[in-house]
Structure formats: structure tokens, C-alpha cells
Amino acid sequence: MWQAPGFLAALIAIASAFGGWAMLLPVVPYAVLRDGGSASLAGATTGVFMGFTVCTQMLTPKLTRRFGYTPVLVVAAFLLGVPALGHIASVKAIPVLTVCAIRGIGFGALCVAESALIAELVPVRFLGKATALLGVSVGLSQCILLPAGLTVTEAIGTTPVYIATALISLTSAFMCLRIPRLRPQPATHNKSRFTEDGRYIAPVWKLVLVPALCICTAAIAYGAISSFLPNAVKESMPEHGALIGGALLAAVGFAQMISRYFAGVVADKRGVPGTTMIPAQFLVLIGVVVLAVTLSGALPRPWLFVSVLVYGLGYGAIQNESMLDMFTRLPRSKLSEASALWNMSFDSGTGLGSLLLGFVVASAGYVGAFSTAAVIVSVALTLRIVDTVMGNHRIVEYDNTVATVRQLARVGKRVAGRAPVFRRRRK
Numbered sequence: 001m002w003q004a005p006g007f008l009a010a011l012i013a014i015a016s017a018f019g020g021w022a023m024l025l026p027v028v029p030y031a032v033l034r035d036g037g038s039a040s041l042a043g044a045t046t047g048v049f050m051g052f053t054v055c056t057q058m059l060t061p062k063l064t065r066r067f068g069y070t071p072v073l074v075v076a077a078f079l080l081g082v083p084a085l086g087h088i089a090s091v092k093a094i095p096v097l098t099v100c101a102i103r104g105i106g107f108g109a110l111c112v113a114e115s116a117l118i119a120e121l122v123p124v125r126f127l128g129k130a131t132a133l134l135g136v137s138v139g140l141s142q143c144i145l146l147p148a149g150l151t152v153t154e155a156i157g158t159t160p161v162y163i164a165t166a167l168i169s170l171t172s173a174f175m176c177l178r179i180p181r182l183r184p185q186p187a188t189h190n191k192s193r194f195t196e197d198g199r200y201i202a203p204v205w206k207l208v209l210v211p212a213l214c215i216c217t218a219a220i221a222y223g224a225i226s227s228f229l230p231n232a233v234k235e236s237m238p239e240h241g242a243l244i245g246g247a248l249l250a251a252v253g254f255a256q257m258i259s260r261y262f263a264g265v266v267a268d269k270r271g272v273p274g275t276t277m278i279p280a281q282f283l284v285l286i287g288v289v290v291l292a293v294t295l296s297g298a299l300p301r302p303w304l305f306v307s308v309l310v311y312g313l314g315y316g317a318i319q320n321e322s323m324l325d326m327f328t329r330l331p332r333s334k335l336s337e338a339s340a341l342w343n344m345s346f347d348s349g350t351g352l353g354s355l356l357l358g359f360v361v362a363s364a365g366y367v368g369a370f371s372t373a374a375v376i377v378s379v380a381l382t383l384r385i386v387d388t389v390m391g392n393h394r395i396v397e398y399d400n401t402v403a404t405v406r407q408l409a410r411v412g413k414r415v416a417g418r419a420p421v422f423r424r425r426r427k
Helices: 007-024 027-034 039-067 069-088 093-121 124-156 159-176 204-236 241-270 277-295 303-329 332-392 401-415
Strands: none
Touching: 007 027, 007 069, 007 093, 007 124, 007 159, 027 039, 027 093, 027 124, 027 204, 039 069, 039 093, 039 204, 039 332, 069 093, 069 159, 093 124, 093 332, 124 159, 124 241, 124 303, 204 241, 204 277, 204 303, 204 332, 241 303, 277 303, 277 332, 303 332
């Protein structure tokens, strides 16, 4: 795996770019609030950023097929970091949202291109570990630079943070030039809904819906944590709140880095993804619930660290499992599309968590926002359990949702003692 040309350079480039993103993730909302802006505007900074990210991700597979991975990555790294210098001028509504939109374009292209590139660089048998190492490199940069941004902001202001972000993005762009110039495999244009041997081909959205919802809902909780937890801690502990808030976000990054690698190793060992998905979703749910309870005052403040560590362990595993699940469910010619769909789910969740839960913060406070996030995560957990049961009791291999739902209904009646077990039809 390490001998794959460009793999190490790709990890360094991606880690640098994500480090610049992580450095500003809590700083921009924090700067808006400190400048007198509303919680809704603070949440909108991340929401607009992620909105433009998702829109760009829709187009990135076409861009990578036309220009290749390397040019797209270089431009994306530049757009992600250098425009952050515009925040030095103002963090009022129009200027701050404009800069966030431009940076979101760069982030969107970067996310899709880097995930698909890793899948192109390494052999399939190492894909689980490769994506796990990608998560480790990203998580390590977040552990260092995310709290560093808040710490520097609290100590000497935001200007040095914006300058550092621009320099980090230029470093990422330089490392991208050392990656081999690869292009995705040509897209297949089979308009038929059946294979050559007559089997039905399920639509792409049906294949990726459940893993997409799993990562999206977990990211919604992360959007709320990254945007509002530092300020919530700051309000309750004015003296050291910013430092503690940064440490909490670093704890999330550290925990998800460990669990993402563990999930990748398990997936490679078993040969299929999904083993740790449901336990990871339970961890995310428990972490968010404990966080809400702690912010309400029902638990002592040290439980904040327990909650974010538990959440981070679940969040990291969900990231790796959902990505591998999409890569497995779609053909190799659609690696770029799988990467785009995963990143769109991830980033739209982060944006929704920041934007929509920002309105919840304005009306119901931080406890209400994190309680809402817990409910959303529980819905995705239920869907994943149902999907797992459907997969274990599938009647035919392709697109048999209706028959499987009927089968599940019979399972329920069987458990209640009102119906016999499934009966095979005699030919």
C-alpha cells in the first residue's frame, strides 16, 4: 500500500488541506459572535460553506474526468485557504458569507477528488486500510490545528489564524503537484435497467441511501458540536471557555481518528464493510445525549469530555464504514460518483447541523439543539437496523424491497405468535 506511487504525497496534501479547514471551522462562527453577530449568522457561515461545498461536489466527477485529479486538487486547495484572508477585512454578514461560499467551492472539489484518488491509487484489497489512514491523517491534522485556531484567536486575535490557513493551503497545493496525474475510469452509459444475463440493476440512489443517511445524520450532530459547543462552554466558563472548547473539539478529532482506523482494519479483515456501523451509531447517539444532559447542568462539566470522546469514537467508524459501503455497492467505474455522494452526505449534514440547529439554538438554547440532534441520529439508527435485517432476509438479490418488507411483517407476526414462519412455495 505504501509503495503505491503518490499515496504518501496524497495523504500529506489532504491532511494539510483539511487542517486549514479545521482551523477555521470553529473560529469563523466564534469571530462572528464576538463581533456582535447573531447565532443564526454564526451558524449560516458553516451552512453557506457546506451548501456551496455540496453544489460543487455534484460537478466534481465531471471535472476530474476532464482534467484529472491533480489539477482539480491544486485549484481546490488554493480556493479553500487563500480566500480566508478576506475575513481580515470584515466578518459582517455579506463579506463573511461571500468568503465562506468561495472556500466552500474549494472544499467541495477537494473532498470528492481526494476520496476517489485514494481508491484509484491503492489495490482493492488495501482499500479499507487506505481509507482508514486517510481518516487518521485528516484526524491528526484536526487534532492539532482545530484547537490551535481557537487558542491563537483567544490569545492574539483572528488575523494570524487566517494567514496560517492561507499558508497551509498553499502547502497542500504544492504537495498535490507530486501526485501522479491520474484520471477516473470512463463512465459507463448503460441506459438499460437490466444486465446482460437479465438481472435487474437497482438505481444508484437505492444502493447508497442508507449509508448516506448514516453519515449525514452523524454529521448533523458534528455541525452543531463544531459551531456551538465552544461558545456554549465559553458562556458557562468565561475565563477558560475557549481553551476548553478547543480541547473538546480536539478530543472529537482524536477519537474519530482512532475509530476510523479500527473500522478500516475490521472491514479489510472481514472482507465486507458494515460490521461496526450499528455499534458506532449507538455511540454517536449516547455521546450527543450525554452532551445535552451535561449542558443542562444535570451532570458535572467533566462529562463533556466523556460525551465528545464517545461521540467521536462512533463518528469516526461511521465515516469509514459508510464510505466503504458506497465503494462496495457501486461498480469501480463509479468511484468518483460514490465519493461525491459520500461527501455530499457528509458535508450537507455538517451544514444542516450548523444552519438549522443554529435556529434551534436561537429559540431553545444549546440543550434544545443537541437534543434535536439526538433525535435525528436515532432515526438513522433505526433505518440502518431495518436495512441490516432486510439484507439478512433478502428473497432475491436485486431490488426486492417490497417483498422484503412483506417478509419483515411476517417476522413481526411470528415474534408476536400470530403467524407461522416463512413458507417456501412449492414448485
